[in-house]
Amino acid sequence: MQFPYGLSDFSKIILGSYFYQDRTDRIPLLEVAGDQLIFIRPRRFGKSLLLSMLEHYYDLNRADQFEALFGHLAIGKNPTPRHNQYFVMKWDFSLVKAQGDVKEIEAALHRHLNDCIEDFTLRYQAHLTHPIRIEPDNALSSWRSALMAVSQTPRKLYLLIDEYDNFANDVLMTGRKQEYYEALLYGEGLLKTVFKAVKAAAGGLGLDRVFITGVSPVVLSDMTSGYNVGENIYLDETFNDLCGFTEAEIAAVLTRMAVEGGSSWSPVDALETMRTFYNGYCFSETGGERLYNPTLSLYFLKALWTKGRYPQEMLDENLAMDRGKLAYIAQLPHGEAVLIQALNGEEGVIIPRLARRFGVEDVLTAIKDQPFMASLLYYFGILTFAGRGVLGKAILNIPNLVARSLYVERLRELWLPTFEDRDTIPRLAETVYLQGDLAPLVDFIEQRYLPVLSNRDYRWTNELLVKIAFLTLLFDDRLYMMVSETEVDHGYIDLSLIVRSDMRRFQALDLLLEFKYLSLKDLGLTGEQVWKLSREALAALPSVQTQLAEAAEQAQRYGAALQSRYGLTDLRLFAVVGIGLERVVWRAVKPDALT
Numbered sequence: 001m002q003f004p005y006g007l008s009d010f011s012k013i014i015l016g017s018y019f020y021q022d023r024t025d026r027i028p029l030l031e032v033a034g035d036q037l038i039f040i041r042p043r044r045f046g047k048s049l050l051l052s053m054l055e056h057y058y059d060l061n062r063a064d065q066f067e068a069l070f071g072h073l074a075i076g077k078n079p080t081p082r083h084n085q086y087f088v089m090k091w092d093f094s095l096v097k098a099q100g101d102v103k104e105i106e107a108a109l110h111r112h113l114n115d116c117i118e119d120f121t122l123r124y125q126a127h128l129t130h131p132i133r134i135e136p137d138n139a140l141s142s143w144r145s146a147l148m149a150v151s152q153t154p155r156k157l158y159l160l161i162d163e164y165d166n167f168a169n170d171v172l173m174t175g176r177k178q179e180y181y182e183a184l185l186y187g188e189g190l191l192k193t194v195f196k197a198v199k200a201a202a203g204g205l206g207l208d209r210v211f212i213t214g215v216s217p218v219v220l221s222d223m224t225s226g227y228n229v230g231e232n233i234y235l236d237e238t239f240n241d242l243c244g245f246t247e248a249e250i251a252a253v254l255t256r257m258a259v260e261g262g263s264s265w266s267p268v269d270a271l272e273t274m275r276t277f278y279n280g281y282c283f284s285e286t287g288g289e290r291l292y293n294p295t296l297s298l299y300f301l302k303a304l305w306t307k308g309r310y311p312q313e314m315l316d317e318n319l320a321m322d323r324g325k326l327a328y329i330a331q332l333p334h335g336e337a338v339l340i341q342a343l344n345g346e347e348g349v350i351i352p353r354l355a356r357r358f359g360v361e362d363v364l365t366a367i368k369d370q371p372f373m374a375s376l377l378y379y380f381g382i383l384t385f386a387g388r389g390v391l392g393k394a395i396l397n398i399p400n401l402v403a404r405s406l407y408v409e410r411l412r413e414l415w416l417p418t419f420e421d422r423d424t425i426p427r428l429a430e431t432v433y434l435q436g437d438l439a440p441l442v443d444f445i446e447q448r449y450l451p452v453l454s455n456r457d458y459r460w461t462n463e464l465l466v467k468i469a470f471l472t473l474l475f476d477d478r479l480y481m482m483v484s485e486t487e488v489d490h491g492y493i494d495l496s497l498i499v500r501s502d503m504r505r506f507q508a509l510d511l512l513l514e515f516k517y518l519s520l521k522d523l524g525l526t527g528e529q530v531w532k533l534s535r536e537a538l539a540a541l542p543s544v545q546t547q548l549a550e551a552a553e554q555a556q557r558y559g560a561a562l563q564s565r566y567g568l569t570d571l572r573l574f575a576v577v578g579i580g581l582e583r584v585v586w587r588a589v590k591p592d593a594l595t
Helices: 010-015 024-033 047-058 060-070 102-123 139-151 166-174 178-185 190-201 218-222 247-261 267-278 294-307 322-330 335-343 360-365 370-379 401-415 419-435 439-454 463-474 527-532 535-540 542-566
Strands: 036-040 086-092 156-162 207-214 349-351 384-388 394-397 480-488 491-499 510-518 571-579 583-589
Touching: 010 047, 010 060, 024 047, 047 060, 047 086, 047 156, 047 207, 086 102, 102 139, 102 178, 102 190, 139 156, 139 190, 156 190, 178 190, 190 207, 247 267, 247 294, 267 294, 267 401, 267 480, 322 335, 322 370, 322 401, 335 349, 335 370, 335 401, 335 463, 349 370, 370 394, 401 439, 401 463, 401 480, 419 439, 419 463, 439 463, 439 583, 463 491, 463 510, 463 571, 491 542, 510 542, 535 542, 535 583, 542 571, 542 583
Parallel strands: 036 207, 086 156, 156 207, 510 571
Antiparallel strands: 349 394, 384 394, 480 491, 491 510, 571 583
């Protein structure tokens, strides 16, 4: 088997006998959905391959390849009348250099469009009777010339645009000057004029269909007056899985790999690992099956097939740019609070509705409330739909462990940025992993971590912040499937660290922590008084004993469920009580307490 990790050329994948998950059955649905479609998905979610598939299906030049490319796929058995009936032109705005001043950016855009038109001319010269004139400094003139040539034939044009929002993302993520973007998309800016030209071409000038992909709807608001004819299908449940893999598809390929490869690894364990790290995306507000990130899944499957083992790092570094998006949110007023709330897996982030259109001016200058920030995180692929609240509000949560690692990393860098912190944390965590001893970690949390949190401007102080402290310090997805709010036995585990199946040859312990919280007001003590008491004296206080007992009971019950689920033999359980943002009391629950 060959896995097309990093490949988006449909013909190379099909003719090279690479793994391809068939999505051609959606072609008839896309034809019915509209003539000018806008489809948004996070980075590295298979959009470019989707465009390549459409290009090969509709391209009149590839009619003689139809059987080889599509004969064994769903659409090949029942093609639509439009197959191989179009001239196809493709623009990829990710290839346009967005550096330099406005004139340089405009020149780069002209060059890209002209290059695409020149390529179009060479590919279709046998079908064109009218010459296409390339104007080096005016790609819109070249575009009109291409349309004129198309109009002299019985065929129509299908335009594919990839990464339409590349300029906006550059402004958003790299802090480029706002006026650069405004000059391109406001008033008579070049980018806005380009989309106006696309709209005009679809009004009887030879352009029949348009398919546009991007990461976010940032540009949609700004280009509305220039291009207001596109139909947004990115939240339509019909196309929820247009990109991405379902669990049944992942399970099927793992089973096939195990049979054909004769490997010693278990497809059941591999599926559990992939589910934890890569599954969880839902792109429809009305619900739909949760999906696996396709790029990360292919990264995992390729490593498993070629090396016979899981990749050591579960986050493919090709997705590392997503860290910049979290950094952008974190630096906004109350942005940290949104990240913390997102890490509360049981509740997630609740917003009235997803923002469907917002311009770069909104992104750069408008007040950033929670719905705005959560919507951006959704489009970036680091929050996803999880259902509806009692009042019909949208619940967004972190889709999987890979996305969660980005949050943990960002908060840890914000709160504990020094070299000494970064040098100390791994040693403290390893003491827990190897010995099940929380004492050094708790000392660090009390002396270094909680003072940082107590100085932040959060609207709440509760067990969530205490749990976040442990989560950010113990998180290690190289070693653990570490899941907050794991659902078992009709409840939610606060924090579980289950050793990855491929890492069980090492000595790390399986861990479960249950958290409770008492405010200083609950205890009737001041912070100064609490600090004067030893940890043993704090644990002896009746209200603390009650909370420890409750956390211990939950740890026992949930621990038994985890033992059964994963076949664990030495699961270590802990009851942890945070006292204000001052102290932490903990107790190990003996293994023989498990039932």
